[in-house]
Amino acid sequence: MIGVSVSIIVTAVLILAIGLTVVINARDLIRLLIGLELMFNSVFLTAAMLYVYQPYLAFVIITISVITSAAEFIALITAILAIDRVRRSIETRGVLAGGDRP
Known part of the structure; x- marks a missing residue:
């Protein structure tokens, strides 16, 4: 039982590291979204391990994580579509903090 838990945690940490690497190196918003989803999925994988100890x-x-992730995904897709309509590009180089234009 402990070996399975450790392997799940190691897998979740690896997925989190891959997602973080993708987010740091993202040059467009689609890759950024994929990296964030990888990071969320690593959290889901870690939370799923709790089923062994406390299922409720x-x-x-x-359930809360899935609902939050779905809302975040919808908000990001909406933001990507809005940025694409305004700038005709989804590259992150042109987006500054707070949405300011260069």
Whole structure:
């Protein structure tokens, strides 16, 4: 049982590291979105491990996480579409903090 838990945690950390690397090196918003989703999925994988110890708590945590992730995904897709309509590009080089234009 402990070996399975450790392997799940190691896998989640690897997925988190891959997602973080993708986010840091993203040159467009689609890659940024994919990296963020990888990071969220690593959190889901870690929370799923709770089913072994406390199934009800794990169910609540995963349900809240899935709803939050879906809302975040919809907000990011909406933002990507809005940026694409205004700038005709989804590259991150032209987007500054707070949405200021260069």
